[in-house]
Structures are given as C-alpha cells and as structure tokens.
Amino acid sequence: MSKIIRIGTRDSELALWQATTVQNKLETLGYDTILVPTKSMGDQVLDKPLYELGVTGIFTKTLDVALLKGDIDVAVHSMKDVPTQLPKGIVQVAVLERAVTHDILVHKGSGFLEQDQPATIATGSLRRKAQWLNKYPDHKVVDLRGNVNTRLLKLIENNWQGAIFAQAGLERIKLLPKDAIQLDWMVPAPAQGAMLVVAKQEDDFTQQALAHLNHSETEVATTIEREFLRTLEGGCTAPIGALAQIKDKKVHFKGVVFSLDGKQKIEIKKEVKLSEAKNLGKACAEEVLKNGGDKLMQEIRNENSAVH
Numbered sequence: 106m107s108k109i110i111r112i113g114t115r116d117s118e119l120a121l122w123q124a125t126t127v128q129n130k131l132e133t134l135g136y137d138t139i140l141v142p143t144k145s146m147g148d149q150v151l152d153k154p155l156y157e158l159g160v161t162g163i164f165t166k167t168l169d170v171a172l173l174k175g176d177i178d179v180a181v182h183s184m185k186d187v188p189t190q191l192p193k194g195i196v197q198v199a200v201l202e203r204a205v206t207h208d209i210l211v212h213k214g215s216g217f218l219e220q221d222q223p224a225t226i227a228t229g230s231l232r233r234k235a236q237w238l239n240k241y242p243d244h245k246v247v248d249l250r251g252n253v254n255t256r257l258l259k260l261i262e263n264n265w266q267g268a269i270f271a272q273a274g275l276e277r278i279k280l281l282p283k284d285a286i287q288l289d290w291m292v293p294a295p296a297q298g299a300m301l302v303v304a305k306q307e308d309d310f311t312q313q314a315l316a317h318l319n320h321s322e323t324e325v326a327t328t329i330e331r332e333f334l335r336t337l338e339g340g341c342t343a344p345i346g347a348l349a350q351i352k353d354k355k356v357h358f359k360g361v362v363f364s365l366d367g368k369q370k371i372e373i374k375k376e377v378k379l380s381e382a383k384n385l386g387k388a389c390a391e392e393v394l395k396n397g398g399d400k401l402m403q404e405i406r407n408e409n410s411a412v413h
C-alpha cells in the first residue's frame with residue numbers, strides 16, 4: 106500500500122471531525138492517509154441566505170474541483186449537502202453508517218412552545234422553515250447561516266427563542282445542549298446524519314480502499330431518500346424531507362414536500378420489503394407529483410426565481 110490517500114474536507118469543525126473519522130478507519134485498515142482541509146464557497150459567503158446564492162453544491166464544488174485536478178484522492182461530505190447528481194468523473198465510493206437522523210431545537214427556555222406565544226426561530230433551511238411554520242403558523246422564522254459553531258454563537262447573540270440543527274452535527278462536535286428538544290415530527294433532509302465519500306471514477310486503488318467503509322443499510326436508505334429528492338426537485342432547492350428506515354427486512358419510508366410558507370403539505374408513507382425497495386424513492390416521488398406535488402414544485406420554482 107504505497108500510495109498515500111489524500112482526504113479532502115471543508116475546514117469547519119464538523120467537517121474535520123467527519124474527515125478524521127474516515128481517516129482513522131482507513132489507517133486502521135493499514136492505509137496511509139493525509140488530511141487536506143479546504144475552504145468552500147459556501148463557507149466564505151455568509152451574508153446571504155443559501156437559497157439566494159442560486160447554486161446547488163456550494164459546499165461541495167471546491168472539493169469536486171480539487172478531486173478532478175488531482176489535488177486530493179477522496180472528498181468527505183455530509184451526504185445531505187451533496188447534490189443528487191454527482192459531477193461527471195466523480196463517483197460515490199462509501200456511505201458510512203448513519204448517526205441519528207432527526208433535527209433538534211436549541212433554545213433559551215422552551216416555555217414559549219407550550220404557551221403558544223409569538224416567537225422567533227432561526228434556520229437557513231427552507232425545509233425546516235416550512236415545517237416549523239406549518240406547526241407554528243404564528244411564529245416568525247429568520248435566516249441563519251454559517252457553520253454549526255457560528256450558528257450557535259449567533260443564537261446566543263440574537264434575540265431569538267431558538268434555532269434548529271441536525272442532532273448528528275452537534276453531537277459530533279460535542280456541542281449538543283442537554284435540554285435541546287428533539288423534533289421527531291420534523292421530517293429530516295434526505296441523507297441527514299450520513300457521511301459520503303467520493304472519488305475519481307478511474308481511481309481503482311482508492312475505490313477499493315474506501316469500499317471497506319461502506320455501510321450497506323445506510324447506502325440503501327440514503328439512496329431511496331435521494332432518489333425521492335432527485336425525482337421531485339428538478340434542480341431547485343425546495344422544502345423536501347425524506348426518511349427511509351430499515352427494520353426487520355422492511356423499508357419504512359416517509360417523504361414530504363411543503364410550500365415555502367409551510368401552509369401546503371403533500372406527504373407519502375410507504376412500507377415495502379427490503380428486496381422490493383429498489384425504486385421506492387422514485388415511485389414515492391412520482392405519487393407525490395401526481396397528488397399535487399407537480400403544481401407545488403412549479404410554484405416553488407416561480408417563487409425562487411423571483412428572489413434571484
């Protein structure tokens with residue numbers, strides 16, 4: 106094993122934790138590795154909401170370029186940040202075993218939830234905003250950008266009641282407050298809590314090395330969720346959630362699309378045998394499109410392009 110595997114990653118604390126996890130697993134298998142941290146465009150432009158930047162893959166593009174130029178051998182990503190269509194020449198080589206999938210509310214006292222008082226909640230995610238407003242129509246949702254550490258700091262500095270995070274991210278960097286509230290009613294982003302490793306298509310050595318890290322149940326579940334997203338989205342960012350859970354050789358799937366204001370919601374739930382789950386994501390998305398999702402996605406596209 107003469108080749109050193111160069112592991113590309115963003116330089117946020119969460120990204121570094123994830124890349125180090127991949128590095129440790131490879132080292133345990135006997136591979137030589139080195140970490141190559143890089144700043145992504147998504148980390149540099151912090152003064153605009155993500156969806157206003159008008160491009161998908163803002164967190165992954167810098168690493169894609171480094172990969173294709175030959176500066177790194179693999180890139181480690183939070184899988185939910187990776188566009189469903191990988192760039193030409195880049196392939197998925199491992200999905201690591203998933204952590205907890207759900208979102209949580211970090212707050213400064215949760216009394217406002219029970220008393221149904223007006224409140225301001227921060228999130229940069231269209232999916233979280235729409236679901237929050239669907240459940241709490243009288244609340245205000247404000248935009249919140251930056252890596253996890255930055256967002257926690259902004260919550261402390263601002264006069265908001267709470268902010269929404271993925272539990273997996275806060276756990277990984279050991280910043281999960283004890284009193285954070287699990288939002289088990291909120292459908293997570295497709296592939297939330299999973300890490301994805303990509304490499305160059307022609308790099309057999311690296312692909313073989315990384316294949317050892319793949320967790321097949323997580324791969325199956327995230328593939329279904331991302332197929333659901335890919336079939337619905339048509340290249341735009343929209344409030345879409347999806348979760349596939351595997352239990353007793355069955356896949357339990359839940360997918361949902363909301364209008365941007367959270368008022369409309371089209372949901373699908375399905376349970377199929379694992380052996381029959383191959384096209385589940387696509388089939389569920391097609392059913393959603395038929396049940397009014399088509400019109401809803403068109404409305405979202407129009408509203409998004411009005412912002413740009």
Ligand SMILES: NCc1[nH]cc(CCC(=O)O)c1CC(=O)O
Pocket residue numbers: 183184185186253269270271273274275296297298299300
């Ligand atoms: N969009 C940022 C992002 N990408 C992955 C995670 C956390 C880890 C994960 O969900 O896999 C986060 C932070 C968050 O959503 O709070």
